Amino acid sequence: xxxxxxxxxxxxxAASSPNREAVRCAxxxxxxxxxxxxxxxxxxxxxxxDVRPGDRVGIHVPKSVxxxxxxxxxxxxxxxxxxxxxxxxxxxxxxxxxxxxxxAVVTTRTRAAALLDRLAEQTPRMVVLVDxxxxxxxxxxxxxxxxxxxxxxxxxSDPRASDPAVPMIDMDLAYILYTSGSTGAxxxxxxxxxxxxxxxxxxxxxxGVTEQDRISNHAPLHFDLSVFDLFLAALGRASVVLVPExxxxxxxxxxxxxxxxxxxxxYSVPSALMLITKALPGPGxxxxxxxxxxxxxxxxxARLRELRSLLPGVAxxxxxxxxxxxxxxxxxxxxxxxxxRTLPIGxxxxxxxxxxxxxxxxxxxxxxxxxLFVRGPTVMKGYWGRPEATAAVLAPHPxxxxxxxxxxxxxxxxxxxxxxxxxxxxxxxxxxKSRGYRVELGDVExxxxxxxxxALAAAIAVPHEEWGTAIVACxxxxxxxxxxxxxxxxxxxxxxxxxxxxxxxxxxxxxxxxSTGKVDRRRLQRSLPDLSDQRV
Numbered sequence: 001x002x003x004x005x006x007x008x009x010x011x012x013x014a015a016s017s018p019n020r021e022a023v024r025c026a027x028x029x030x031x032x033x034x035x036x037x038x039x040x041x042x043x044x045x046x047x048x049x050d051v052r053p054g055d056r057v058g059i060h061v062p063k064s065v066x067x068x069x070x071x072x073x074x075x076x077x078x079x080x081x082x083x084x085x086x087x088x089x090x091x092x093x094x095x096x097x098x099x100x101x102x103x104a105v106v107t108t109r110t111r112a113a114a115l116l117d118r119l120a121e122q123t124p125r126m127v128v129l130v131d132x133x134x135x136x137x138x139x140x141x142x143x144x145x146x147x148x149x150x151x152x153x154x155x156x157s158d159p160r161a162s163d164p165a166v167p168m169i170d171m172d173l174a175y176i177l178y179t180s181g182s183t184g185a186x187x188x189x190x191x192x193x194x195x196x197x198x199x200x201x202x203x204x205x206x207x208g209v210t211e212q213d214r215i216s217n218h219a220p221l222h223f224d225l226s227v228f229d230l231f232l233a234a235l236g237r238a239s240v241v242l243v244p245e246x247x248x249x250x251x252x253x254x255x256x257x258x259x260x261x262x263x264x265x266x267y268s269v270p271s272a273l274m275l276i277t278k279a280l281p282g283p284g285x286x287x288x289x290x291x292x293x294x295x296x297x298x299x300x301x302a303r304l305r306e307l308r309s310l311l312p313g314v315a316x317x318x319x320x321x322x323x324x325x326x327x328x329x330x331x332x333x334x335x336x337x338x339x340x341r342t343l344p345i346g347x348x349x350x351x352x353x354x355x356x357x358x359x360x361x362x363x364x365x366x367x368x369x370x371x372l373f374v375r376g377p378t379v380m381k382g383y384w385g386r387p388e389a390t391a392a393v394l395a396p397h398p399x400x401x402x403x404x405x406x407x408x409x410x411x412x413x414x415x416x417x418x419x420x421x422x423x424x425x426x427x428x429x430x431x432x433k434s435r436g437y438r439v440e441l442g443d444v445e446x447x448x449x450x451x452x453x454x455a456l457a458a459a460i461a462v463p464h465e466e467w468g469t470a471i472v473a474c475x476x477x478x479x480x481x482x483x484x485x486x487x488x489x490x491x492x493x494x495x496x497x498x499x500x501x502x503x504x505x506x507x508x509x510x511x512x513x514x515s516t517g518k519v520d521r522r523r524l525q526r527s528l529p530d531l532s533d534q535r536v
Contacts, residue, residue, distance in 0.1 A: 004170040005193045007075040009200075009234035010036055011163060017211060017237040023068045024261070025242035030065050032237070035072065040163050041156035042073025042128065046104055049126030049148060053078030053166055055103035056176060058124075059221065060084040060093065060111055063242045066130045066152055067221060068230060070106040075193075078166035079103065080173040082188075083222035085515050086245065092186065094118040096178050100188055100384050106152070108132045109143060116145050123147050128155055170194035176384055177224055179323050188384030189323045191227075198377035199326035200231045202349050206330065207265075207291060207317055209236030214261060214288075217242045218254075218268040223516040224323045225295060228267050238265075248272070249517070251279030262288045269296035269517040274303050274456065278479055280310050295319035295327065297518050298342055298424065298442065300449030300456075305336050320345035320424065324393070324408050326378040328352050329422060340450035340495060342442075344421040345414070352376035353407075356414050356422070357398050364416060371428060372414045373398060375407040413440070432461045434469045439500050441471070447495045448473055448502075453483045456511055458519050459502065462528050472528050473502035476510055483507060504529075 003009050013022065014036035022035040030038065051057060057074045059081055061067050074081040082100055084093050097105070097119055104126040107115060112127055127149040129142070142149045174193045178186040209215070215233045217240050219225035233240035241261045247253035254276050258266065266273075266289060273294055292307070292314050299318065308316065316333035331346030348354040355363055356370030364370030375397065382390035394406040413425040426442030441459040448457035455478040464470035473492070477483045485505035493501045506528065512520040 003197065003235075005075070005168055005172075006174055006196055006200075006231055007039070007072050009231055010039065010072050013234050013237050020211060020237055021239040022234070023065050023240050023242070025064050026244050028065055029239075030069070032234075034159070035065075035069055036163075037159045037161055038066075038069035038156040039072035039076055040161040041158060042070055042106075042152075043076035043164050043166075044161055045128060045150055045155035046073065046077040046079065046126060047164060047166075049104060051077050051079055051103050051125060053168065054173065055079040056082050056100045058082045058084050058097050058102040058105040058107070060086065060105060060107040060115060061130050062086050062108075063217070063221065063245055064130070065242075067106075068240070068242075069156065070128070070130075070152075071221070071230065074106075075174060076163055076166065078168055078172070080190075081175045083175070083177070083220075083226075085220065085222045087220075087515050090114055090118060096186055096188070098122045099178075099186070100176055104128065106130065112145055112149070113143060116147070120146075126150070128152055168193070170197065171381075173381065177222060177323055187386060187389060190381040190384050191326070192381055195326060195378050195380060196227050196231060198351070199227065199349075200235055202327075202351070203228055203232050204235050206349070207293065209233070209238050209265065211237035213238035213264045215240045215265045216258070216261075216263045216267065218248060218266070218272055219517070220245070220248075220515060223296075224326065225267060225269070225516075227326065228293070249275065249513070251275035251277075255279045255285065258286055258289060264288055265291045265293070267293040267295075270294050270299035270303070271297065271456070271513065271517055271519070273299075273307055277303065277306050277310060278455075283310050283312055286311070286314075289314055291315045291317070293317040293319060295321070296516070298445070301337055301340060301342055301446070302450055302452065303455075304333075304343065308333075308336055318343055318346060321374075321378070322408075322410055322412075324380045325374045325376075325410070328354055328374045328376065328378065331421065340446055342424065342446050344417060345424045346421050349376070349378075352378065354422070355399075356416060361398065363399055364414075366416050366418050369413055369415050369425060372410045372412045372422070373407045374410060375405065379406075379408045432469045432471075434461075434464075434467050434471060434499060439471065443496065444471060444473070444492065444500055444502065447492045447500075448475060448488065450495070451475075451483065451488065451491045453477055453481045453487070455479070455481075456519075458511055458521060458524060460521065460525050460528060462525070464503070467503075470503040471500070472504045472506060474506045474508055474511060474524055474528075476508055 014032040018033035022032040176188040217229035318331040321327035353375040414422040444459035456476040512523040
């Protein structure tokens with residue numbers, strides 16, 4: 001059978017490779033047979049509580065083998081999983097859970113009461129209780145939660161539980177990932193089984209996976225990078241090894257994790273790889289690692305050269321794509337620029353169409369700047385409960401509207417190169433006007449990151465009375481290094497026009513990060529002084 005639903009990947013792996021390790025976290029693991037049985041138990045438990053096809057089920061647990069079993073169990077029940085960020089404030093969690101009206105929640109005993117108390121007007125039909133991380137189930141009885149509860153251990157106790165085989169098609173909703181829009185209000189990106197499988201199968205064909213592979217899962221489950229880790233492993237009968245949340249942002253811990261767990265394929269945002277690079281003692285530290293994939297943000301070129309020098313024989317892949325498209329372009333990194341130019345985002349994945357549209361509505365040619373449009377099977381169904389927001393970004397084909405299908409407007413500015421690859425120039429909303437000039441903050445960041453003493457940098461726009469907008473550079477020096485405002489401004493001035501030189505430079509010990517590991521630009525902007533009434 002050719003899998004057309006995500007959970008069929010697990011069922012097929014359990015049939016062909018039942019004893020192979022499927023998932024591992026913090027020293028605990030499940031084979032494919034065990035993961036299949038546990039997910040069947042979760043599915044039947046949810047269905048007994050009247051969770052129906054199309055319902056949404058929240059997952060609010062730390063990374064664990066139970067979390068992976070819950071994901072597959074939710075899918076087998078015909079529902080869509082909604083991962084809730086374990087690190088997010090309770091107010092955001094309840095906003096997300098209420099917005100998509102979760103029918104059930106998989107959570108821990110210690111998290112359940114607070115979450116359900118805030119969901120008083122949207123009581124789920126079932127709560128599945130996973131033991132807390134310390135293994136303490138909190139007593140023998142079930143807590144009073146205002147709705148039926150069942151222990152995960154009870155739900156998954158029958159190893160003979162069969163797949164309920166709920167009738168579904170590939171266009172059915174598989175999961176909802178919540179991202180923050182420009183207002184900060186979370187938006188639920190709806191992805192179907194087809195959307196995810198098209199990406200996972202492309203990854204297997206292009207990047208490759210075998211049953212000997214051990215794939216890291218660094219990304220949190222509410223981040224789209226996790227789709228690659230979880231489902232590519234099942235497709236290849238490989239093992240996915242979850243990076244515990246408490247180790248995810250410490251370079252020495254990640255180096256130890258890759259070594260001890262014998263990771264062969266690593267996928268993360270560049271900032272995590274830069275932590276690893278800083279902690280590596282030298283080349284040859286990971287003899288088993290053969291592939292490193294990165295996505296989610298621009299990899300500073302100087303830092304990428306460092307990665308290549310420390311992992312000389314490892315295949316590097318640069319993937320690009322908003323959550324709304326999974327991944328739509330790719331670049332096998334065969335040559336890293338010797339200068340400050342950032343790496344291209346490459347060209348369209350197979351069975352995907354991408355092109356740039358100029359401001360005048362025409363198709364951008366070689367050397368021209370335009371907004372990137374994406375068409376293909378990985379493009380989302382839309383935003384949950386937001387038809388206007390969906391209509392704003394899922395538009396008819398701008399050049400051939402008669403085709404009838406919709407394309408995703410990324411809001412990203414790109415330039416087509418003569419070799420057919422695209423250069424990423426930055427977000428359309430990161431393009432500002434300062435002193436009458438149009439400035440792309442991505443260009444400023446590339447110049448900042450090219451300074452040899454800078455480990456990480458971000459260019460932030462702040463109000464200014466005379467210029468309209470001023471640029472503030474936030475820079476983090478490399479380990480043991482120092483840098484001054486004068487040095488930074490002089491360095492940028494040697495590479496960019498004067499109007500693009502930052503008005504202020506903030507030297508910081510680190511940049512704030514989102515829960516997915518990206519630079520939190522909104523927090524940075526709130527923390528910076530307003531330059532409206534200052535002369536710079």
